Amino acid sequence: MTTQTQAQPRALISYGPHSSGGWRLQPVSLRPLRKKELLVEIVASGICQTDLHFAGAESGFGVHYPRVMGHEGAGYVREVAPGVTVAKIGDPVIMSFSSCNTCEPCARGHPAHCFNFNTINFEVVPENFAFKSLSSSSSSSDSDPTDVYGKFFGQSSFASFSIVREDSIVSVAGLVESREDLALLSPLGCGIQTGSGAIINAARAGPNDRVVVIGLGGVGLGAVMGAKIAGCAQVIGIDRHDSRLELAKDLGATHVVRVNSTVNLENVTETVKSITGGLGANITLDTTGVPALIAEGVKMTAFKGSILQVGTAPETGTLTIPIYEFMVSGKQFIGVVEGDVIPREYIPKLVAWAKEGKLPLEKIVKFYQAQDFEGAIQDMQNGRTVKPVILW
Numbered sequence: 461m462t463t464q465t466q467a468q469p470r471a472l473i474s475y476g477p478h479s480s481g482g483w484r485l486q487p488v489s490l491r492p493l494r495k496k497e498l499l500v501e502i503v504a505s506g507i508c509q510t511d512l513h514f515a516g517a518e519s520g521f522g523v524h525y526p527r528v529m530g531h532e533g534a535g536y537v538r539e540v541a542p543g544v545t546v547a548k549i550g551d552p553v554i555m556s557f558s559s560c561n562t563c564e565p566c567a568r569g570h571p572a573h574c575f576n577f578n579t580i581n582f583e584v585v586p587e588n589f590a591f592k593s594l595s596s597s598s599s600s601s602d603s604d605p606t607d608v609y610g611k612f613f614g615q616s617s618f619a620s621f622s623i624v625r626e627d628s629i630v631s632v633a634g635l636v637e638s639r640e641d642l643a644l645l646s647p648l649g650c651g652i653q654t655g656s657g658a659i660i661n662a663a664r665a666g667p668n669d670r671v672v673v674i675g676l677g678g679v680g681l682g683a684v685m686g687a688k689i690a691g692c693a694q695v696i697g698i699d700r701h702d703s704r705l706e707l708a709k710d711l712g713a714t715h716v717v718r719v720n721s722t723v724n725l726e727n728v729t730e731t732v733k734s735i736t737g738g739l740g741a742n743i744t745l746d747t748t749g750v751p752a753l754i755a756e757g758v759k760m761t762a763f764k765g766s767i768l769q770v771g772t773a774p775e776t777g778t779l780t781i782p783i784y785e786f787m788v789s790g791k792q793f794i795g796v797v798e799g800d801v802i803p804r805e806y807i808p809k810l811v812a813w814a815k816e817g818k819l820p821l822e823k824i825v826k827f828y829q830a831q832d833f834e835g836a837i838q839d840m841q842n843g844r845t846v847k848p849v850i851l852w
Contacts, residue, residue, distance in 0.1 A: 470852070471528045472833055473592055473608055474515040476479030482525070483515070485831055486595040488608065488619065494587055496626040498546075499539035501552060504643035504827070505617040506532030507836055507848045508651055508678065513772055514612070524584045528591055528611040530851075531557070534587060534646035535619025537629075541583040546804075547631040549791060552642050554811075556803035557647035558582055558628045574616040578626075581613045590616065590623040613650075620830070620852040627800035630807045642820050647678060647847050648810045650798065652819065655682025655747070656689070656797015657806060658768050663743045665690040665801035672696045672738050673713075673759055674702040675747035677840075681711055681824055683745050688712030689818050696732055696741065698753075707823065725756045732760040741765060749773040757782070764790040770797070825849050 468487045476482025493499060511529040514678050519541055533555040547675050553778045558580045559571035574580070590610025610616040614628030630649070636642050656680070659665045670685045673680045676699035687695040688711065696715045697708035705716040706818070717729050733740050736797065740762035746754050749771035761767050799806070813819045824846040828836040836848035 466661070467620065467744060468594075469619065470830065471593075471616075471622075472530070472609070472850075473526050473593060474529055475526045476549050478512055478837060479510070479516065483833065484592050485593070485833065488591045488593055488716060489678050490591055490621060490623055491589070493539060493623060494540040496544065496551075497541045497543055498537050498544055498626065498629060499621060500533070500535045500555070500615075500617075500624050500629075501538050501621055502533050502535040502617050502619055502756030502852045503639055504534055504646040504849050505530045506651060506825075507833075507850065508532055509840075509842060510650070510772065511612075511618070512837070514624045515594075516685070524609050526593065526607075528616040528618050528835035529612050530616055530618030530622075531555075532647045533615050533622070533624075534642045534649070534850075535617075536642075538621070543551065544626050546626050547633070551630045551631045551633040552636045554614040554630045554632055554642075554645060554649050554807055555617060555624060556604050556613070556630060556653065556807065557798055558611075558625045567724050569802060570800055572800050577797070584609050597670060609686055611825055618850070620714065628764070629729075632808065632811055635808060635811045643827065643849060643851060645811060645814060646849055647796065647821065648814075649803065651678035651847060652682040652685075652810060652821070653801060653803065653806060654770055654796075654799045654808065655679040655684075655745075656686030656819075657794045657801040658745055658770050659683050659686035659692075659743065660690055662794065662796045662800040663745075663766055663768060665692050665743055667691040668693060670694040670696075670739065670741045670762070671850040672698065672732055672741035672744045672757070672760060673708075673747070674698045674745065675771060676701070676708050676846075677747060678824065680747040681708060681746075681846060683747070684708050684711050684713050688732050693766060694736060694741075696735055698728065698732075703843060704846065708829045710823065711820065714819050715758075719753075727750060729756050729760040730785060732817065736762070744768065745770060751777045751779065758793070759778045759793065760789055766792045766794055768794050785848075795797040821847075827851055
């Protein structure tokens, strides 16, 4: 594909798990657009733990090599296929997940719980061969060595240019004025949307609510900011990194609790109950996916409270619930994906809140050049950076 730039398109291609050195920044070409697709010049893309998860094993659900990951992208539309109406050439866009828009959950306004979510966002079909690697060092046992899968979450935004599904596009024309602003807003399409949306949209939190957020990464801090926007009475953040606990307080947490391998989790629950006057939280959100923390989250939740599960747990992970006690307490355990929002309605709200200072993204985002992706991932994993964003 001939793009409207003289620069050679580049992409961060996963030939295997990042932990084993399988990610490489390489020159690529792109195929022509097909129906319901747009070509987007990527300005920036946030790095999320989900990118590592779905490119983190030699086999398993949703893992395909070689592939371009990235699902928190923002950029400018440079080409559109005939019939596309969501955006026009030159529009700034923020990208999110894809859905079928036809199944029962989609029809009821829950596209993040689309029956076809996994197939559309993770699995591979022939039209998802969006890239060709131009590097002689490429290698893969899955397909022709030069063919590379795209459309991860409909966007595969770890690239300077990417072919994006129409239903992943949210136009922010008229809302975003500069390339710098667009880069800062790039995490809105997943992490911030997921955390804040779970609190504001799924839990419908309000001033009388006591909220606990377990895990204060990008999603967790998004939830803290969402709880502050909702005016919640108490917002309690739980994490193992002191720096993130302090940041949570700066972003709206009224209390924080440190947890690590030496802390008895039952003591964490007792601390939460003490903070909440013995009641517990009536909204508990887990972002970690750690079964032991999830189980403790159930215990620290008040009668008639809700436990929101947004963190990805191991595929074999299970949760044991005492049925009678759970029934009597009236608790709810709710799975939430992507904040259970409609991105084209919710992301403009997030942009407005960011402009108003209610979402101070600059406090959690750190920018890295694309070639420095290794440092960005390392900083995220060791807690030095909450939300690394790579610039193209």
